[in-house]
Amino acid sequence: MSAETPPPDVSPADGASPPRRASAGPHRSKASSEAILDAAEALLAEAGYGGFSIEQVARRAGAGKPTIYRWWPSKAALLLDVYARQKLQLDQDDTGALETDLAALIGGLWRFWRETAAGGAFRSIIAEAQSDPAAMAALNGFMAERRHHIAGAFERAARRGELADDIDLDAVIDIISGYAWSRLLTGRIDDDPAAIAHAARQIARGVVRPGWALT
Amino acid sequence: MSAETPPPDVSPADGASPPRRASAGPHRSKASSEAILDAAEALLAEAGYGGFSIEQVARRAGAGKPTIYRWWPSKAALLLDVYARQKLQLDQDDTGALETDLAALIGGLWRFWRETAAGGAFRSIIAEAQSDPAAMAALNGFMAERRHHIAGAFERAARRGELADDIDLDAVIDIISGYAWSRLLTGRIDDDPAAIAHAARQIARGVVRPGWALT
Amino acid sequence: MSAETPPPDVSPADGASPPRRASAGPHRSKASSEAILDAAEALLAEAGYGGFSIEQVARRAGAGKPTIYRWWPSKAALLLDVYARQKLQLDQDDTGALETDLAALIGGLWRFWRETAAGGAFRSIIAEAQSDPAAMAALNGFMAERRHHIAGAFERAARRGELADDIDLDAVIDIISGYAWSRLLTGRIDDDPAAIAHAARQIARGVVRPGWALT
Amino acid sequence: MSAETPPPDVSPADGASPPRRASAGPHRSKASSEAILDAAEALLAEAGYGGFSIEQVARRAGAGKPTIYRWWPSKAALLLDVYARQKLQLDQDDTGALETDLAALIGGLWRFWRETAAGGAFRSIIAEAQSDPAAMAALNGFMAERRHHIAGAFERAARRGELADDIDLDAVIDIISGYAWSRLLTGRIDDDPAAIAHAARQIARGVVRPGWALT
DNA sequence: TATTAATCGAGACGGTACGTCATGTCTTGTA
DNA sequence: TACAAGACATGACGTACCGTCTCGATTAATA
Incomplete structure (x- = not known):
């Protein structure tokens, strides 16, 4: 979403109040799109999904609504970019x-x-997807990406010989994702290592080869 | 939500055009509240969460907006009642x-x-909960209720001696609910017995006593 | 739910800033419509036709845009009412x-x-009529009304025997109206009795019975 | 400058797609300005004053907006040139x-x-003049030009001895112009020789020397 | 039997946000 | 240096809902 040729930005002295970014020619202004994403992220953090509106984002970014609509056809698209901007660095260390x-x-x-801001954005995207088919499609895209992440752990387990022969990877991935989602959507993604460990154990047990020694 | 003493209703409440229900005196009109819930259910079915508004419900029910707000303080409350009206009769047969x-x-x-209409209502409630704390609270109430349903199956399994000793029931319930939710929220609650069987097997395996003979 | 952004206004009902008029039941609020017409009139006087927008009128009147659109379907309709509110008291004294x-x-x-404010309103209505057929229709209605005014003077002249037999009243009325309009539209409705007298004489001469003694 | 009626949006870059005129170097491109005037004229004919916008003209002409603004500082200026391009050839035959x-x-x-296209352009210029002082100035310039046209007829009449001694030529010209304008602005410049003849007779009568034999 | 009080429908109210269009300014890259 | 292209901030457009309010009618329980 929102791919562009980033031209060199010369915009001076942007800062406190809206700096009135002028056009940078027939190219997307990086200053604008970043100001918009910043504003969206901040607004989401402060006001939550309920207070998140294109109007407010434009106001805070010192941007025009048409500029937002030019690059993000819907609220969901903007949220998606806010999410994507957060660099997920899941340490895929082999434990x-x-x-x-x-x-x-x-x-x-x-x-x-x-x-x-990713948590808030993701909750919002799920909510949005319940009324916006495009957001739903994007959400399913996320699922595919998440699948990739999870599958890594399973590949390692398979190399160890840890996995049973007849597991259904799709089902397991749905189970893991669903667990993570439902806790997010009910506001319970607290940092409770014990709870996470319990859930991980239940899931893993359903998958390991019988007789494999669990640590 | 919206508890009251339902007085005897005499109003015919016919279907065709707005029936112009008169006041039933200083009591809640059952005809009205049912017309409202009917309208809400129909609207949800036709227009989905995106097209669901108190305004439209009032219009279709031939009701005044204040009447709705009097009995349901929020959109979520109304959705909740729409959901609750569907009588879930999960056959708890022991398999x-x-x-x-x-x-x-x-x-x-x-x-x-x-x-x-329950599926649409539930999706909507989850979406709503992302911006409305009251809906979030109601949602957690649902979780508790669902817990009860699921726990029944585990009690039977425990009586059979089927369960491992060290399972974390809370985690398992979150896992099962999360799986069901995430498929609902991504529009994949299709009738695919094989997929369901796979998921159920993965979950059950994580929970049964090692060596227990699976059918 | 999405009531999100809370209505911040609790209305202390102070005099200076918009007094937050509540609804007066299912009837048109006279306070509102007068505030709107007042604001429209003031805005027209201050900013002219170019600065006249429904948005600004709403802002100055402390009214919601939908309230304006509810009662005046177009800018022209609002201008028309601003015009109509000015009581034209043409002294129809017989000179x-x-x-x-x-x-x-x-x-x-x-x-x-x-x-x-009538002059500004009328200019604006004429301008509006060049793009809005409804305004054009209203304008022709004005013409009919003006015709009535002018015709009075001609009836008196006829009773005096002042008129030629073969005059075309429609043409004369178009001539008189056109003169008044064109001076309005070019910003020349100054108070110059001599200019008016000259024009009136030219027009009158074309109409009087030959030989009738002009004062 | 009053975008009044929402544009119906005729054709975005219609059929014979924009010819992509290259720059003509540091001189004004005649091809460009003619394409712009052509587009303006066509747009005015098709969409009327309400649908007439610089944006649309640029789109249809395959021109950049800055190019238009460089040569015509305002919408009125462009309309003026559209008008001026139509060569008025009033047959000044002596009848x-x-x-x-x-x-x-x-x-x-x-x-x-x-x-x-002159009629539409002129109506538009008058409308524009109600909010744009520059257009008003241009309009008064037109009046002066029209005065010249009309004055010709009066000079011939004077040579014939047809005119009364005490006529006010300025007033008469305002009267004649006003009549023509008001019919234009109310959409009544139909081809009705009788109506025109009546009006011309009324006006002429107010001007001719008493006793002069009318044909 | 009359009065009172709660509820009903209807819908107007001040607002916020929607998504689109036009304005006039600006910059880029091509010729 | 003029051009096509088009992005930019601004702001108006007309519409949909929001949640609150006031009506006038209707009805049930109270007096």
Whole structure:
């Protein structure tokens, strides 16, 4: 979403009050789009999904509404970019066992959601998807990406010989994602290592080869 | 939500055009509240969460907006009642094993969501909860209720001696709910017995006593 | 729910700033419509037709835009009411001759246009009519009304025997109106009795019975 | 400058797609300015004053907006040039009497307005002048030009000895112009020789020397 | 039996946000 | 240096809902 040729930005002295960015020619203004994303992120943090409106974002960014609509066709698209801007750095360290890998995965995801604007954005995107088909499509895209993350842990487990033969990876991924989502959506992505460990163990147990020694 | 003593209703409340229900005196008019819930349910079915507004509900019900606001303080409250009106009758038949019990549970829940207005209402409530704390509270209430449903299957399994000793029931319930939710929220509560069976098996396996013979 | 942004206004009902008029039931609020017309009139006087917008009128009146659109479907309709509110009191005194009657008519009309908001409103209506068919229709309605005014002077002249037999009243009325309009539209409705008298004489001469003694 | 009626949006870059005129170097490109005037004229004819915008003109002409603004500082200026491009060729034939000369003048003017883009442009200029002082100035310039046209007929009449001694030529010209304008602005410049003849007779009568034999 | 009080429908109210269009200024890259 | 292209901030457009308010009618329980 929102790909452009970033021209050199010369815009001087932007800061406190809206600096009245002029056009940078027939190219997307990086200063504008960043101001918009910044404003969106801040607004989401302060007012939550309920207080998130294109109107407010424009006001805070010192941008025109048409500029926002030019690049983000919907509220969902803007939220998506806010989410994507947060760099998810899930440490995919190999902990040596699937169970602990899963716990690390969930713990890292929740920390990411908690400590950046991503959690609020993602909740909002899910909410938006319930009325906007485009947001729904984007959401399913996220699912695919998440699948990739989770699958890594399972590949390592498979190499260890840890996995049962007949597991259904799709189902397991839905289970893991669903757990993470539902806790997000009900405001319970607290930092509780014990709870995460319990859930990871339950999930992992359903998947490991019978007789495999759990740590 | 919206508890009252329903007085005897005499109003015919016919279907065709707005029936112009007169006041029923200083009591809540059952005809009105049912017309409102009917309208809300129909609107939700037709226009989805995006097209669901108090304004439209009032228009379709032939009711005044204040009448709605008097009894349902928020959109979420109304959705909640729409949901609650659908009588969930999850057949809690004992299938003889936890795995099949879980599959029956999930399958029954999804069928209920698909075949009534409940699915749309529940999706909407979750969306609403992302901006309305009251809806969030109600949602957590639902979780508690669902916990009760799920716990039944686990009690039967425990009686059979099917469960491992060290399971964390809270985590398992979150896992099952989360799976059901995430499929609802991404529009994938299709009737696919195989997928449900796979998921149920993965979850059950994480929970059963090692060595227990799965059917 | 999405009531999100809380209505910050609790209305201390102070005099200076917009007094937050509440609804007066399912009836049109006279306070509102008068505030709107007042604001429209003031805005027209201050900013002219170019600065006249529904948005500004709403802002100055402390009214919601929908309230304006509820009662005045277009800018032209609002201008029309601003015009109509000015009570035109053309002194239809019989001056004893058509020529002086016409001069009094034109002079009175111009004075009315100059000294009230009517002139600005009328100019605006004419401008609006060039793009809005409804305004054009209203404008032709005005013409009919003006015709009535002018016709009075001609009836008196006819009773005096002052008129030629073969005059075309429609043409004469178009001529008189056109003169008044074109001076309004070019910003020349100054108070110049001599100019008015000259024009009135030219017009009257074309109409009087040959040989009739002009004063 | 009053965008009044929402544009119906005719054609974005219609059929024979923009010819992409290259720059003509540091001189004004005649091809560009003609394309712009052509587009303006066509747009005015199709969409009327309400649909006339610089934006649309630029789009249809395949021109950049700055190019238009460089040469025409305002919408009015562009309209003025559209008007001026139509070559008014009022046949100033001497019909032998003022009355018929005036009828020919008005009839010719209306025909010109009807059959070219001039009528629409002139209506638009008048409308524009109600909010744009520059357009008002230009309008008064037109008046001066029209005065010249009309004065010709009066000079011929004077040579014939047809005119009364004490006529006020300025007033008469205002009267004639006003009549033509008001019919234009109310959409009544139909081809009705009788109506024109009546008006011309009324006006001429007010001007001719008493006793002069009218044809 | 009359009075009172709560509820009903209707819908107007001041607002906020929506998504679109036009304005006039600006910059870029091409010729 | 003029041009096509088009992004930019601004602000008006007309519409949909929000949640609150006031009506006038209707009805049930109280007096």
